[in-house]
Amino acid sequence: xxxxxxxxxxxxxxxxxxxxxxxxxxxxxxxxxxxxxxxxxxxxxxxxxxxxxxxxxxxxxxxxxxxxxxxxxxxxxxxxxxxxxxxxxxxxxxxxxxxxxxxxxxxxxxxxxxxxxxxxxxxxxxxxxxxxxxxxxxxxxxxxxxxxxxxxxxxxxxxxxxxxxxxxxxxxxxxxxxxxxxxxxxxxxxxxxxxxxxxxxxxxxxxxxxxxxxxxxxxxxxxxxxxxxxxxxxxxxxxxxxxxxxxxxxxxxxxxxxxxxxxxxxxxxxxxxxxxxxxxxxxxxxxxxxxxxxxxxxxxxxxxxxxxxxxxxxxxxxxxxxxxxxxxxxxxxxxxxxxxx
Amino acid sequence: xxxxxxxxxxxxxxxxxxxxxxxxxxxxxxxxxxxxxxxxxxxxxxxxxxxxxxxxxxxxxxxxxxxxxxxxxxxxxxxxxxxxxxxxxxxxxxxxxxxxxxxxxxxxxxxxxxxxxxxxxxxxxxxxxxxxxxxxxxxxxxxxxxxxxxxxxxxxxxxxxxxxxxxxxxxxxxxxxxxxxxxxxxxxxxxxxxxxxxxxxxxxxxxxxxxxxxxxxxxxxxxxxxxxxxxxxxxxxxxxxxxxxxxxxxxxxxxxxxxxxxxxxxxxxxxxxxxxxxxxxxxxxxxxxxxxxxxxxxxxxxxxxxxxxxxxxxxxxxxxxxxxxxxxxxxxxxxxxxxxxxxxxxxxxxxxxxxxxxxxxxxxxxxxxxxxxxxxxxxxxx
Numbered sequence: 001x002x003x004x005x006x007x008x009x010x011x012x013x014x015x016x017x018x019x020x021x022x023x024x025x026x027x028x029x030x031x032x033x034x035x036x037x038x039x040x041x042x043x044x045x046x047x048x049x050x051x052x053x054x055x056x057x058x059x060x061x062x063x064x065x066x067x068x069x070x071x072x073x074x075x076x077x078x079x080x081x082x083x084x085x086x087x088x089x090x091x092x093x094x095x096x097x098x099x100x101x102x103x104x105x106x107x108x109x110x111x112x113x114x115x116x117x118x119x120x121x122x123x124x125x126x127x128x129x130x131x132x133x134x135x136x137x138x139x140x141x142x143x144x145x146x147x148x149x150x151x152x153x154x155x156x157x158x159x160x161x162x163x164x165x166x167x168x169x170x171x172x173x174x175x176x177x178x179x180x181x182x183x184x185x186x187x188x189x190x191x192x193x194x195x196x197x198x199x200x201x202x203x204x205x206x207x208x209x210x211x212x213x214x215x216x217x218x219x220x221x222x223x224x225x226x227x228x229x230x231x232x233x234x235x236x237x238x239x240x241x242x243x244x245x246x247x248x249x250x251x252x253x254x255x256x257x258x259x260x261x262x263x264x265x266x267x268x269x270x271x272x273x274x275x276x277x278x279x280x281x282x283x284x285x286x287x288x289x290x291x292x293x294x295x296x297x298x299x300x301x302x303x304x305x306x307x308x309x310x311x312x313x314x315x316x317x318x319x320x321x322x323x324x325x326x327x328x329x330x331x332x333x334x335x336x337x338x339x340x341x
Numbered sequence: 342x343x344x345x346x347x348x349x350x351x352x353x354x355x356x357x358x359x360x361x362x363x364x365x366x367x368x369x370x371x372x373x374x375x376x377x378x379x380x381x382x383x384x385x386x387x388x389x390x391x392x393x394x395x396x397x398x399x400x401x402x403x404x405x406x407x408x409x410x411x412x413x414x415x416x417x418x419x420x421x422x423x424x425x426x427x428x429x430x431x432x433x434x435x436x437x438x439x440x441x442x443x444x445x446x447x448x449x450x451x452x453x454x455x456x457x458x459x460x461x462x463x464x465x466x467x468x469x470x471x472x473x474x475x476x477x478x479x480x481x482x483x484x485x486x487x488x489x490x491x492x493x494x495x496x497x498x499x500x501x502x503x504x505x506x507x508x509x510x511x512x513x514x515x516x517x518x519x520x521x522x523x524x525x526x527x528x529x530x531x532x533x534x535x536x537x538x539x540x541x542x543x544x545x546x547x548x549x550x551x552x553x554x555x556x557x558x559x560x561x562x563x564x565x566x567x568x569x570x571x572x573x574x575x576x577x578x579x580x581x582x583x584x585x586x587x588x589x590x591x592x593x594x595x596x597x598x599x600x601x602x603x604x605x606x607x608x609x610x611x612x613x614x615x616x617x618x619x620x621x622x623x624x625x626x627x628x629x630x631x632x633x634x635x636x637x638x639x640x641x642x643x644x645x646x647x648x649x650x651x652x653x654x655x656x657x658x659x660x661x662x663x664x665x666x667x668x669x670x671x672x673x674x675x676x677x678x679x680x681x682x683x684x685x686x687x688x689x690x691x692x693x694x695x696x697x698x699x700x701x702x703x704x705x706x707x708x709x710x711x712x713x714x715x716x717x718x719x720x721x722x723x
Contacts (some may be wrong), residue, residue, distance in 0.1 A: 275536075
């Protein structure tokens with residue numbers, strides 16, 4: 001009886017970790033960036049939804065404007081030695097007009113009192129472009145740097161985004177309203193509709209990612225970049241485009257995770273990091289390369305966390321993060337050589 | 342063009358020179374270090390805001406206030422405190438919002454003989470220090486009030502869930518020291534961390550132990566997670582929350598789950614409901630009205646009130662010290678320390694402070710009230 005509750009709880013959290021783990025693997029395999037700020041997108045997503053629930057204009061929209069403006073300046077800087085009109089208009093549209101449009105849309109829609117599903121979509125629309133801007137501002141200038149430099153840049157982006165979160169959302173936590181209030185009972189087990197949303201979305205995203213990588217040209221380009229960056233470039237894959245795609249997808253997945261988790265727990269401006277780290281544990285178990293292993297490992301992390309919180313709540317985090325050590329030992333023993341750097 | 346630019350710089354430099362050079366001797370200078378960023382930001386921001394409500398002068402002397410952020414980090418707090426003493430020549434240090442940082446500040450205060458108000462609880466070895474005065478209620482005071490209430494409610498066994506940090510340990514230690522006295526037995530002890538996404542496991546175990554009541558040792562909106570979890574798992578008995586949980590944000594998050602709950606709190610959360618005879622009513626109303634006028638209705642916190650109380654004490658202590666010495670001198674700091682120790686009682690918003698040479702906590706039963714939540718508002722328990 002208690003075990004079924006714990007399993008349900010573990011799978012629900014595990015599904016969120018799976019989404020984050022997948023996003024981390026996606027970003028790392030394509031761009032070699034260990035994307036620590038992934039968790040911040042979760043927090044931004046959840047907090048944005050919570051503010052929309054209170055019929056307030058979330059500050060993330062103005063943040064998006066700022067990001068766009070900085071990206072535009074970065075574009076101008078890189079165009080300082082001659083630029084064509086097409087590149088300039090493209091940059092103008094992407095960095096200034098697009099965020100302004102989202103800002104306008106939000107200010108128009110919020111007073112209308114949207115249904116909760118539309119609020120969730122609006123949240124994703126606000127957060128997902130941040131992935132692009134973060135890539136443009138922080139990572140694109142470093143595209144050819146070593147993994148270590150990219151990791152350090154990630155730490156910087158993480159700290160910056162967490163600080164901005166504090167400024168824009170305040171220090172206290174928020175909780176969003178669930179997408180659906182209903183509860184379903186199967187035997188003795190009560191399943192809230194929100195959990196069904198979480199399971200459904202995770203499965204849908206996994207299937208969508210699979211289709212994307214198997215069936216579309218862009219997806220194949222991403223895979224090619226993941227296998228060998230230089231080789232992909234030689235055969236004409238635009239590695240910058242694949243980087244943009246990977247980051248935008250990751251931010252979108254983060255926003256979706258935030259929308260899903262916001263109603264089941266209290267989210268603070270700094271909660272995202274811890275959630276992201278647990279996704280990271282799963283991604284490590286998947287060797288930062290395998291999507292299916294990451295997804296399964298994430299569910300495992302959720303289950304272990306849930307049971308650990310029942311049997312030894314003081315040592316829960318120790319147990320969850322301690323999982324990494326035997327996995328790392330195993331990985332370093334089974335992979336005698338390292339990949340090209 | 343360039344000339345004009347340099348002329349501008351020269352003008353600015355010339356203007357700022359008198360400001361930089363003016364000696365702080367005539368003014369009373371206070372250094373405030375709080376954690377307005379980092380993990381203690383929820384506590385530090387109301388503290389920082391409350392500093393803005395301080396008066397411009399005290400006892401006829403101009404008040405000069407320097408506010409720095411320590412991000413809750415003891416090493417930054419130490420640097421800030423040293424800066425206060427060496428560069429700003431402060432007469433009083435106030436801070437910080439988190440215990441480890443406050444301990445660090447207390448060290449500098451003791452070393453440099455500077456009066457220090459801690460806005461967070463500190464361990465007994467620090468509060469016994471000669472120069473440090475503690476503003477928040479001592480955990481023992483809160484625990485005794487809550488335990489007495491539990492006994493009166495007929496509670497014999499309780500389940501405990503608290504933060505997996507020093508705040509969570511604090512209440513377990515109080516139970517170990519005092520619980521038997523009140524006929525209480527802790528049947529389950531669970532821990533969680535503020536950023537956890539779920540407490541289902543802990544809650545299941547607590548409910549399975551079938552206690553008469555639950556005790557939550559957590560603060561801010563973080564205390565709402567087990568509160569909601571317990572109600573979701575069908576626990577209908579009484580839940581007891583410490584003063585750390587008494588914020589309007591908590592009620593906003595917990596909603597209906599906050600019913601049938603007893604909170605221990607400082608009186609500043611409900612000055613409106615206090616009887617006119619209460620010594621904390623006037624100070625509480627003054628602070629709450631001024632704060633909510635500036636930062637919006639329903640923004641009061643107990644943390645911010647500590648800053649008001651520091652000023653309530655200083656308003657009475659500074660004039661006494663001014664009789665003996667000039668601000669900015671070691672003699673003034675010593676006189677001020679003596680005035681704080683002997684000049685009481687000081688009525689303030691969170692209690693009536695009566696410091697003594699062997700008691701730098703200074704508060705008694707008047708510093709705790711019991712609250713309950715109804716329709717998203719706190720009410721005084723009669």
